[in-house]
Structure formats: structure tokens, C-alpha cells
Amino acid sequence: MGKFKKILFQDVENPNESADGPITLRISALVMMIYLLIISVTLVMVHHVWWMAGNLLFVAIYGYLLYLTYENHTRTALILYNIVMLGAVCFNVMLIGWDSGLQHFLFTLVLLDLLFTYLSKWSQGVVVMGLCAARLGLYFFCREHGKIVQIDGACDIFLQVLTTVVVFVLLYLSGLMLSKDSQAVERKLMKYNNELQKAANTDTLTKLWNRHYLMHYMGKKVEHPDDFLSIAIGDIDFFKKVNDTYGHECGDEVLRTLANIFKKEMEGHGVAARWGGEEFIFLFEGANGDEAKILLAHLQNAVRKATITYGEVQLRVTMTFGLVEYxxxxxxxxNISIADERLYIGKENGRDRIIY
Known part of the structure; x- marks a missing residue:
């Protein structure tokens, strides 16, 4: 079965052609070959052996069609599939009657032809109109002429069930392949939109939320406050000196390192965002001012202990915070202005402290 599946789903050599079309043709051809062989056996069972030859001819043509899909003649195989399907339907409907339901196979051709993008809309329209005309022609033919072979009893019930199942299998197969590309495109668009949204909401350097998105997030939170909220603004002490002494790239490394500390320390407690320059803002969710101050002290201590490495340079920094309970x-x-005012009080009173 593994080898059979590998052969059946073998890719095409043409780099400009999707394998979906040829694979669908192969599976559809195999299904029709099995179906027509079963009808042939049914004809034998009702003592009409000679009519079996017609269906065996269609089986042979389907076999040749399979061969074409492996020789990069997909377009020819598609045309041949339409012709042989139309021929098999017309032959068997005239043979065993309109009630057999074989005319429904023409619907499967409409969906299958839509799968192949190299068919123009005009060509697809012509094919659909042709299939519609063929179905109407069969209907009026069957009204005027009786069926050649009479199939009754259990054979008739079996044939009705089999035909219905095979038609739905072919419709499902073509529909699945047809929707596959559109679903893939939709997934790519959703992924791209998510990436765009993430980029719009994220600070490029630190990968923290940016000021705009945090304000939006906090705005939603304070609309229906169902728990304590506390806000802190923090500023890196003497950050300008770091930039002037070691360069802006070293300063960027300081910001990235501290951002990682903030993510770790704020996990489960709230969110951190870059407010601008060397300033960051922290939203503590479910924490009053006293509780937030304890959490902020842990974060401040983690900043003090962190060693920032930039090339051969190793340095440590401190931060000053202004905190307010919402x-x-x-x-x-x-509320943010109050936290900002307290931050500057901390700056004026020696830095490396939390003012609440």
C-alpha cells in the first residue's frame, strides 16, 4: 500500500504545475475504472455479456489517461477525462436508463474542470454549457426511448447505492483539491496579518509592547475594572552616560537585556512595555499599590544583579520607578501622570528607588 500510495501521489516534473490536478485525475480515473468494472460484472449477472465490452473499452481509456498524467501530459489527460466520462455516462444511461443516476457524474466534471487554473474562464464556461446540453439531451433521449437493459431487484438497489457513493466521492475529491489552494492562501494571509499586527504592536528593539498598544490595552482594562490595577513607570539611571561612553549599540544591548528581565519578572503579574527611550511602563493586574511595590522591588533587584555584556564591556545599571495604584x-x-511625577521625584532624590 505504501508503494501504491507513493506512485499515486507522485509529483509532476513540470515545476510550473501543481501536483493537485494530476493526482485528482489519477484518483478519479481509478475510481471510475473500478466503478465501470463493477457495472460490467452487473451486466454479466443480468445476462448481457456483450454490452460489457463498451465499459471495458472505457476502462482501458482511463488506464491510458493514468499513463498520461505521469508523462507530463496533464492537459491532454484532462481533455481525455472529459471525453471518456461523457462517453461512459451517455453509453450507460442509454443502456440501463435514466433511473440509474449515472447522469449525475456530469456534475463531477464541472467541479473537476474548475480545479485546473490553466483552463480559461471562457473555456470552463464552454465546458459547463456543453455538459448541461449533454445532460438535457440524455434526458429527452431517455423520455423517447426505453432502456436497452433491464436491471431489477437487488442489482438495481446495489447499483443505485454504488452510483450515489461514487458520485459523492468524486465531488468530495475535486472539492477538497479545489479548496486546498484557497485555504492555503487564506492561512498565509491570516499569518501575514497576524505578523503585521504583531509588528504594529511591538517595539522593534526590545520586542515588548509599544506605547500605543499598551495604552489601548490599559484603556480596555480600566473600562470595566473588576480588580486592582497598579501602574509604574521606570527609567534607566544614567542611560545617556552609557550611550556616550560605550556607544548606542551598547545602549541597545542594555535595553534588550532589561526587556528580557521585565518579561520574566512580569509573567503572571501583568505586562511591561517600552514607553519611550529608556523609559518603560508596567501594568500590574490584580495587585494594589502595596502588592505592586513588592513585585516591583523584585524586578528592581533583578535589574541591579544583571550583568550586561557587550563585546568586552560588562556593566550593570539601576532603575528608578514611580508607582501609583489606579x-x-x-x-x-x-493616573499615568501621577506615576510619572513620582518617577521624577525619585530621580531628584538619588535614583535607584521606588516612589509610591
Missing amino acids: DTKLRLDE
């Missing part, structure tokens, strides 16, 4: 009587920007 006051629902004030607007969001007013």
Missing part, C-alpha cells in the same frame, strides 16, 4: 476617580492619563 484611582478610578481619575482618567487613565491622569
Whole structure:
């Protein structure tokens, strides 16, 4: 079975052609070959052996069609598939009657032809109109002429069930392949949109949320506050000196290192974002001011202990924080302003401290 599957799903050599079309043709041809062989056996069972020859001819043509799909003649195979399907349907409907349901196989051709993108819309339209005309022609033919072979009883029931199942299998197969590309494109678009959204909401250097997105997030939180919120603004002490002494690339490494510390320390407690330059803002969710100050002290201590390596340079930095417990009587920007004012009080009073 593994070898058979490998052969059946073998890719095409043409780099400009998708394998979906040829594979669908192969599976469809195999299904029709089996189906027509079963009809041939049914004809033998009802003592109409000679009519079996017609279906065996169609089986042979389907076999040749399979060969074409492996020789990079997919377009020829598609044309041949349409012709042999139309021929097999017309032959068997005229043979065993309209009630056999074989005319429904023409619907499977419509969906299959839509799978091949190198068929123009005009060509597809012509094919659909041709199939519609063929089905109507068969209907009126069967109204005027009786069927040649009478199939009754268990054979008739078996044939009805088999035909219905095979038609639905072919419709499913073609529909699956047809939707495969559109679903792949949709997934790519969703992934691209998610990446764009993430890029729009993320600070490029630190990979933290940016100021715009955090304000949006906090705005949603304070609309329906169902728990304590606390806000802190932190600033790296003497950051300008780091840039002036070691260069801006070293300063960037400081920002990246601290951002990783913030992510780790804020996990499960809230979020951190880059506020601008060397300033960061922290939203503590479910924590009042006293609780947030304890959490912020752990974060401050982690910053103190961190050794930042840039080339041969190793340095440590400290941070000053202004903290406020969110006051629902004030607007969001007013609460942030209070935290910012407390930050500057900390700067003026020696740095490396939390003002609450």
C-alpha cells in the first residue's frame, strides 16, 4: 500500500504545475475504472455479456489517461477525462436508463474542470454549457426511448447505492483539491496579518509592547475594572552616560537585556512595555499599590544583579520607578501622570528607588 500510495501521489516534473490536478485525475480515473468494472460484472449477472465490452473499452481509456498524467501530459489527460466520462455516462444511461443516476457524474466534471487554473474562464464556461446540453439531451433521449437493459431487484438497489457513493466521492475529491489552494492562501494571509499586527504592536528593539498598544490595552482594562490595577513607570539611571561612553549599540544591548528581565519578572503579574527611550511602563493586574511595590522591588533587584555584556564591556545599571495604584476617580492619563511625577521625584532624590 505504501508503494501504491507513493506512485499515486507522485509529483509532476513540470515545476510550473501543481501536483493537485494530476493526482485528482489519477484518483478519479481509478475510481471510475473500478466503478465501470463493477457495472460490467452487473451486466454479466443480468445476462448481457456483450454490452460489457463498451465499459471495458472505457476502462482501458482511463488506464491510458493514468499513463498520461505521469508523462507530463496533464492537459491532454484532462481533455481525455472529459471525453471518456461523457462517453461512459451517455453509453450507460442509454443502456440501463435514466433511473440509474449515472447522469449525475456530469456534475463531477464541472467541479473537476474548475480545479485546473490553466483552463480559461471562457473555456470552463464552454465546458459547463456543453455538459448541461449533454445532460438535457440524455434526458429527452431517455423520455423517447426505453432502456436497452433491464436491471431489477437487488442489482438495481446495489447499483443505485454504488452510483450515489461514487458520485459523492468524486465531488468530495475535486472539492477538497479545489479548496486546498484557497485555504492555503487564506492561512498565509491570516499569518501575514497576524505578523503585521504583531509588528504594529511591538517595539522593534526590545520586542515588548509599544506605547500605543499598551495604552489601548490599559484603556480596555480600566473600562470595566473588576480588580486592582497598579501602574509604574521606570527609567534607566544614567542611560545617556552609557550611550556616550560605550556607544548606542551598547545602549541597545542594555535595553534588550532589561526587556528580557521585565518579561520574566512580569509573567503572571501583568505586562511591561517600552514607553519611550529608556523609559518603560508596567501594568500590574490584580495587585494594589502595596502588592505592586513588592513585585516591583523584585524586578528592581533583578535589574541591579544583571550583568550586561557587550563585546568586552560588562556593566550593570539601576532603575528608578514611580508607582501609583489606579484611582478610578481619575482618567487613565491622569493616573499615568501621577506615576510619572513620582518617577521624577525619585530621580531628584538619588535614583535607584521606588516612589509610591
